[in-house]
Amino acid sequence: MVILHQLPRLHSSIFLTKTPFLYTHFNLLPKPKLPTKTTSTLFSALNSTLSTTSEPIPIPAHNLDIPEETHVPISIEKLFVPPDTDVSSDTAASLSTRILKGSNIVLSKYARDAQVSQADFVKSSVDTQACPSDGLPEFALVGRSNVGKSSLLNSIVRRKKLALTSKKPGKTQCINHFRINDSWYLVDLPGYGYAAAPHELRIDWEKFTKDYFLNRSTLVSVFLLIDASIPAKKIDLEYASWLGENQVPMTLVFTKCDKRKKRKNGGKRPEENVNDFQELIRGFFQTAPPWIMTSSVTNQGRDEILLHMAQLRNYWLKH
Numbered sequence: 001m002v003i004l005h006q007l008p009r010l011h012s013s014i015f016l017t018k019t020p021f022l023y024t025h026f027n028l029l030p031k032p033k034l035p036t037k038t039t040s041t042l043f044s045a046l047n048s049t050l051s052t053t054s055e056p057i058p059i060p061a062h063n064l065d066i067p068e069e070t071h072v073p074i075s076i077e078k079l080f081v082p083p084d085t086d087v088s089s090d091t092a093a094s095l096s097t098r099i100l101k102g103s104n105i106v107l108s109k110y111a112r113d114a115q116v117s118q119a120d121f122v123k124s125s126v127d128t129q130a131c132p133s134d135g136l137p138e139f140a141l142v143g144r145s146n147v148g149k150s151s152l153l154n155s156i157v158r159r160k161k162l163a164l165t166s167k168k169p170g171k172t173q174c175i176n177h178f179r180i181n182d183s184w185y186l187v188d189l190p191g192y193g194y195a196a197a198p199h200e201l202r203i204d205w206e207k208f209t210k211d212y213f214l215n216r217s218t219l220v221s222v223f224l225l226i227d228a229s230i231p232a233k234k235i236d237l238e239y240a241s242w243l244g245e246n247q248v249p250m251t252l253v254f255t256k257c258d259k260r261k262k263r264k265n266g267g268k269r270p271e272e273n274v275n276d277f278q279e280l281i282r283g284f285f286q287t288a289p290p291w292i293m294t295s296s297v298t299n300q301g302r303d304e305i306l307l308h309m310a311q312l313r314n315y316w317l318k319h
């Protein structure tokens, strides 16, 4: 069984406002069709936060696995504040202790039960209708081929070969469900952008993954994997904006953050690529989507992903 670090103590007084559901981080600027109540409630909460805490949030030195000199403070409007979480009474210093390591994600009272004690491959489905129908909440992992999706999946469940089940011939184009602790699912979706894939296969992929994103009612959030060791790819930017435009909840998971050799990686370090990616998608979102830096080599971000999934899941289950 995996025991996570003890959560920082949270003050009950900071959880005062109710923000409906999770649709708080992918409201696109050109799309005013979102439920106005959701948007306005969220924005009044954010505005009150901004007026009380306007300085950039210093991320403590221990809070990033990157050299001291490269720490960049995150301004408050770039933080992801989970629903039903009020940060208006936090000072910049107290808020910085609630940010998950190597991410822009604020911890909420829902971040509990984040351990993985059991993980089982359940089934491969050819379309959304064939997916498990037991109503358990799920998170879908998706990204370009070779982004490190199988490695991350294995690192999250602490198994060497679990995700390989979905790499067997014939399973790569399926929606693969893994049940965690008999109570929620991790879903492995086929990689996109594989140059060698035949045209028809790519069209098929588009059709069934998009159908899954739009119609899977138990999908709590998509985890979009982005390789942080190379500069942003057009296809990843397109993918992120498609999810935003279609109001599919999304978390950006930056992979391979241990790869620090500048010259090999297009001249930039992972944290620079992470910042660049944020900048490039900023115009598409009203509020910053949650993002988190990971490495399957060092297990950076593993516990943090599980805490983030736990807080989204527990909120989802309650509402």
Ligand code: GDP
Residues within 6 Å of the ligand: 143, 144, 145, 146, 147, 148, 149, 150, 151, 152, 191, 255, 256, 257, 258, 259, 294, 295, 296, 297, 298
């Ligand atoms: P997938 O195609 O997205 O499932 O990617 P894989 O998990 O099979 O990984 C693709 C390649 O990237 C393999 O050679 C992995 O060893 C490597 N890789 C995956 N994750 C990491 C990581 O976090 N750091 C480093 N340095 N390499 C990684």
